[in-house]
Amino acid sequence: MTTQTPVSFRPHDLVVADDGTGYLRGSRCPSCGAHYFPTREVCAGCLTEDLETIPLPTRGTLYTYTVVHRSTPAFEVPYVLGYVDLPGPVRVLGQIDAEPDQVTIGMDVQLEIVPWGTDAEGTPLLGYRFAPGGHA
Amino acid sequence: MTDVYVIGIGMTQFGKHPDRTAAGLGAEAVRGAIHDAEIDPRAIRTAYAGHVFQPMVTGQQVLGQVGLAGIPLANVENACSSGATAIRGSFLDILAGEADVSLAFGTEHLTGAFKGAFTPGEDDPEAAVGATMPAVYAMRARRYMEEFDLTREQLARISVKNKRNAALNPLAHFKKDITIDDVLMAKPIAEPFGLLDCSPVSDGAAAVLLASGDWVQRHGDPSRAIRLAASALRTGKVETAPGSMTFEELTRDTADDAYERAGIGPADIDFAEVHDCFTIAEVLRIEGLGLWEQGTYPAAVERGEADIGGRLPVNPSGGLLGKGHPLAATGVAQVVELVKQLRGEAGSRQIEGASVGIAHCRGGKTVGVEGAACTVQILTR
Ligand SMILES: [Zn+2]
Numbered sequence: 001m002t003t004q005t006p007v008s009f010r011p012h013d014l015v016v017a018d019d020g021t022g023y024l025r026g027s028r029c030p031s032c033g034a035h036y037f038p039t040r041e042v043c044a045g046c047l048t049e050d051l052e053t054i055p056l057p058t059r060g061t062l063y064t065y066t067v068v069h070r071s072t073p074a075f076e077v078p079y080v081l082g083y084v085d086l087p088g089p090v091r092v093l094g095q096i097d098a099e100p101d102q103v104t105i106g107m108d109v110q111l112e113i114v115p116w117g118t119d120a121e122g123t124p125l126l127g128y129r130f131a132p133g134g135h136a
Numbered sequence: 137m138t139d140v141y142v143i144g145i146g147m148t149q150f151g152k153h154p155d156r157t158a159a160g161l162g163a164e165a166v167r168g169a170i171h172d173a174e175i176d177p178r179a180i181r182t183a184y185a186g187h188v189f190q191p192m193v194t195g196q197q198v199l200g201q202v203g204l205a206g207i208p209l210a211n212v213e214n215a216c217s218s219g220a221t222a223i224r225g226s227f228l229d230i231l232a233g234e235a236d237v238s239l240a241f242g243t244e245h246l247t248g249a250f251k252g253a254f255t256p257g258e259d260d261p262e263a264a265v266g267a268t269m270p271a272v273y274a275m276r277a278r279r280y281m282e283e284f285d286l287t288r289e290q291l292a293r294i295s296v297k298n299k300r301n302a303a304l305n306p307l308a309h310f311k312k313d314i315t316i317d318d319v320l321m322a323k324p325i326a327e328p329f330g331l332l333d334c335s336p337v338s339d340g341a342a343a344v345l346l347a348s349g350d351w352v353q354r355h356g357d358p359s360r361a362i363r364l365a366a367s368a369l370r371t372g373k374v375e376t377a378p379g380s381m382t383f384e385e386l387t388r389d390t391a392d393d394a395y396e397r398a399g400i401g402p403a404d405i406d407f408a409e410v411h412d413c414f415t416i417a418e419v420l421r422i423e424g425l426g427l428w429e430q431g432t433y434p435a436a437v438e439r440g441e442a443d444i445g446g447r448l449p450v451n452p453s454g455g456l457l458g459k460g461h462p463l464a465a466t467g468v469a470q471v472v473e474l475v476k477q478l479r480g481e482a483g484s485r486q487i488e489g490a491s492v493g494i495a496h497c498r499g500g501k502t503v504g505v506e507g508a509a510c511t512v513q514i515l516t517r
Contacts (some may be wrong), residue, residue: 036504040439043376075266079266081276127265
């Protein structure tokens with residue numbers, strides 16, 4: 001595993017390997033089993049401070065979605081945005097890499113690492129999306 | 137424990153005021169409340185100022201303009217609940233005996249402040265992947281459609297109802313009736329929402345003066361004083377597992393605090409002003425408040441039950457969708473509307489025989505938390 005590849009999303013929480021595959025990191029509470037994304041330091045369920053940082057599963061199901069037509073200048077519209085429930089369970093927001101008419105609530109999706117613009121020096125960055133496919 | 141009353145209300149025109157400032161709008165609303173209460177302003181002992189995107193110490197600027205500088209004032213930021221949180225500050229000062237008259241106001245000047253859609257905040261990890269506030273509510277609407285067979289037309293009817301009410305409110309941002317087709321054909325924002333499913337960015341201010349029951353008996357006009365029976369505030373919980381996005385536990389819990397304090401239940405409520413920042417939001421608020429069962433409010437709107445003249449009118453002022461949404465002014469303006477209705481001073485939008493009203497605000501978003509701040513206030517005649 002390496003984290004040398006520049007990433008756009010909270011570098012600590014998005015891990016990208018040299019082969020271009022990657023995963024999100026979350027937190028797991030060893031006392032009560034709660035899962036969190038993004039990572040955090042205190043369990044909100046039992047207030048334990050010894051949370052483990054874990055790799056989150058890369059496959060899940062789409063809880064809900066929208067097609068965004070008006071956004072900030074940082075994003076090209078339209079894009080599909082959705083909440084994905086990953087085993088844990090834990091819910092993660094991400095863009096959905098699919099045509100709007102292919103998207104349905106409950107569909108299986110998997111994490112993918114995608115180009116995500118550049119940083120201030122022009123270095124290409126990586127981010128994450130979810131694409132249809134896979135089984136949770 | 138003393139009772140707390142609203143003795144004066146003031147509000148500016150909501151809409152676009154490109155040539156004005158938050159402090160100037162705030163001062164106009166505060167002067168309005170002082171004149172409405174017919175009191176010597178020197179009776180005011182403490183003040184709270186809600187604002188979100190305004191310069192620091194905007195509250196002190198307002199006090200300076202109205203000649204009241206000197207009294208204790210705190211500026212309050214709780215996103216869209218800022219104004220309602222300011223009212224809670226005044227409410228608690230009176231309960232604590234620190235003040236017998238206290239001023240709360242909210243003011244916001246937003247024209248020219250934003251480019252593009254309103255987002256949760258630059259450092260929000262969800263904004264980093266493309267979340268906007270309309271998108272977050274649109275996703276809740278989409279899920280509600282799936283779970284409860286909500287139709288696009290039913291959502292549109294909420295905007296039609298609130299803009300119809302706004303057309304009866306001289307201080308509202310929107311002044312025209314619209315049709316369901318207008319809503320369906322509006323420019324898309326975040327599906328299923330178009331522009332008319334979203335509250336506008338507005339400028340405006342609103343103010344209330346609160347007083348203790350003793351003060352009202354000795355110096356006030358008990359016939360115009362409206363009791364503030366509860367002013368509840370909660371912060372959303374961090375979710376330890378993915379929660380429902382179609383039912384608001386935060387709204388329910390905050391309402392339960394208010395119902396308990398007021399000794400009043402959902403069945404006693406005659407009308408409501410709720411935080412309809414988007415069409416679906418009115419549904420989620422109303423069902424969270426326990427005024428309708430989960431999944432049943434959209435059909436009730438279709439039957440006219442939430443109209444002025446219906447079983448339980450919702451957002452008679454026009455709500456955020458019709459009256460406009462100058463963030464921190466919103467929560468105060470809701471209480472202004474409750475007072476007008478309960479005094480019988482609401483003119484052509486008067487609800488006959490109303491004696492108990494509820495106001496609900498919810499604001500802000502932070503990742504992993506169901507909602508940042510929520511307020512529920514109950515007023516009785
Ligand atoms: Zn725990």
